[in-house]
Amino acid sequence: MPIETLVFYGALVLWAGLLVQGLRRSTWQGFMYFGIVLMLVLNIGYFVRGQGDAIAFFVSIYDLLDNAGVSSNGDLPVALSTCPDNACSIATNYDSHPAWGVAFHERFANGPTLRRTFLFGHIAFNTVAFVLAHVQLAKPGTGSNARQHRILGRVSFGAVTLGTLFAVLLAGEHGSVEEYGGIWSMLGFFSMAFVVYGCAIKTASTARAGDIAAHRIWMFRFLGSMWGAFWLFRVMLFVLGPIMRNIEAGAILVCIWFSAPLGVLIAEWFRKRRPAGAQQGTNQAPAMA
Numbered sequence: 579m580p581i582e583t584l585v586f587y588g589a590l591v592l593w594a595g596l597l598v599q600g601l602r603r604s605t606w607q608g609f610m611y612f613g614i615v616l617m618l619v620l621n622i623g624y625f626v627r628g629q630g631d632a633i634a635f636f637v638s639i640y641d642l643l644d645n646a647g648v649s650s651n652g653d654l655p656v657a658l659s660t661c662p663d664n665a666c667s668i669a670t671n672y673d674s675h676p677a678w679g680v681a682f683h684e685r686f687a688n689g690p691t692l693r694r695t696f697l698f699g700h701i702a703f704n705t706v707a708f709v710l711a712h713v714q715l716a717k718p719g720t721g722s723n724a725r726q727h728r729i730l731g732r733v734s735f736g737a738v739t740l741g742t743l744f745a746v747l748l749a750g751e752h753g754s755v756e757e758y759g760g761i762w763s764m765l766g767f768f769s770m771a772f773v774v775y776g777c778a779i780k781t782a783s784t785a786r787a788g789d790i791a792a793h794r795i796w797m798f799r800f801l802g803s804m805w806g807a808f809w810l811f812r813v814m815l816f817v818l819g820p821i822m823r824n825i826e827a828g829a830i831l832v833c834i835w836f837s838a839p840l841g842v843l844i845a846e847w848f849r850k851r852r853p854a855g856a857q858q859g860t861n862q863a864p865a866m867a
């Protein structure tokens with residue numbers, strides 16, 4: 579395996595340790611900060627190394643488990659595929675790769691400029707929205723924070739609007755991408771956009787109405803949908819890939835349809851278990867804890 583993929587696995591192990599620590603102590607700051615930094619490393623990679631190389635790195639993360647136990651002599655499972663010159667992954671020790679990864683690389687490494695621009699826009703704006711949402715949660719709009727919170731809230735809403743718009747434009751092309759699940763992928767991404775953007779709209783509208791209690795509730799749900807759309811999606815794909823490799827586009831479709839709603843449910847679970855002071859916003863400690 580390439581060294582950078584191994585380093586990434588090391589980071590995942592560390593992150594899993596922080597998850598266990600969070601479950602034991604009910605403090606989530608370490609887990610969340612680490613997740614944000616890891617997300618930034620992955621996403622900034624698209625701008626630094628270019629889309630083709632960033633996707634080849636991304637696909638390599640999935641190669642190990644997706645290929646585990648697959649015989650090199652027999653027929654490939656339907657959810658695995660090969661790509662020209664084996665260029666769709668930096669893990670060139672594998673000849674086959676997840677079929678979605680082959681299509682993903684093909685769509686952007688050799689794709690039209692407009693599609694590549696949409697992907698850059700999607701990643702840039704949603705990454706900004708993701709980070710800002712955490713800043714907003716950690717610094718609620720009380721006391722001297724009020725003005726900053728209001729301005730960042732508008733920037734964050736603008737960013738998620740553009741990020742989601744670019745996502746919908748990209749997903750609109752998926753009808754012909756069988757490796758993603760064709761029309762079901764398109765509809766699934768539309769539903770993901772609906773969940774994420776629906777939560778964003780409710781977060782903004784409750785703030786405008788001055789209903790602070792409802793604003794906090796929707797802020798949690800919005801964050802849950804973002805974590806679902808980004809991290810839960812990618813972690814679920816990692817786990818489901820090898821399990822569902824005999825079903826064409828099975829693993830990726832499950833992630834597309836269920837990651838964001840599951841993220842909202844998990845956020846609800848956490849929100850309801852927060853101490854009473856934190857729920858009412860009287861606890862000034864960062865709300866990420």
Ligand code: HEM
Nearest residue numbers: 636701704705708742745748749767770771774804807808
């Ligand atoms: C509104 C919810 C979201 C939808 C509907 C969505 C949809 C999509 C679509 C359609 C693609 C491109 C696949 C292709 O056309 O081949 C994509 C890729 C990507 N999205 Fe999103 N996305 C969402 C949320 C997010 C968020 C919150 C982030 C960042 C924090 C993000 C970051 C990325 C990245 C980095 C990629 C490239 C693949 C990767 O490296 O993981 N997305 N997304």
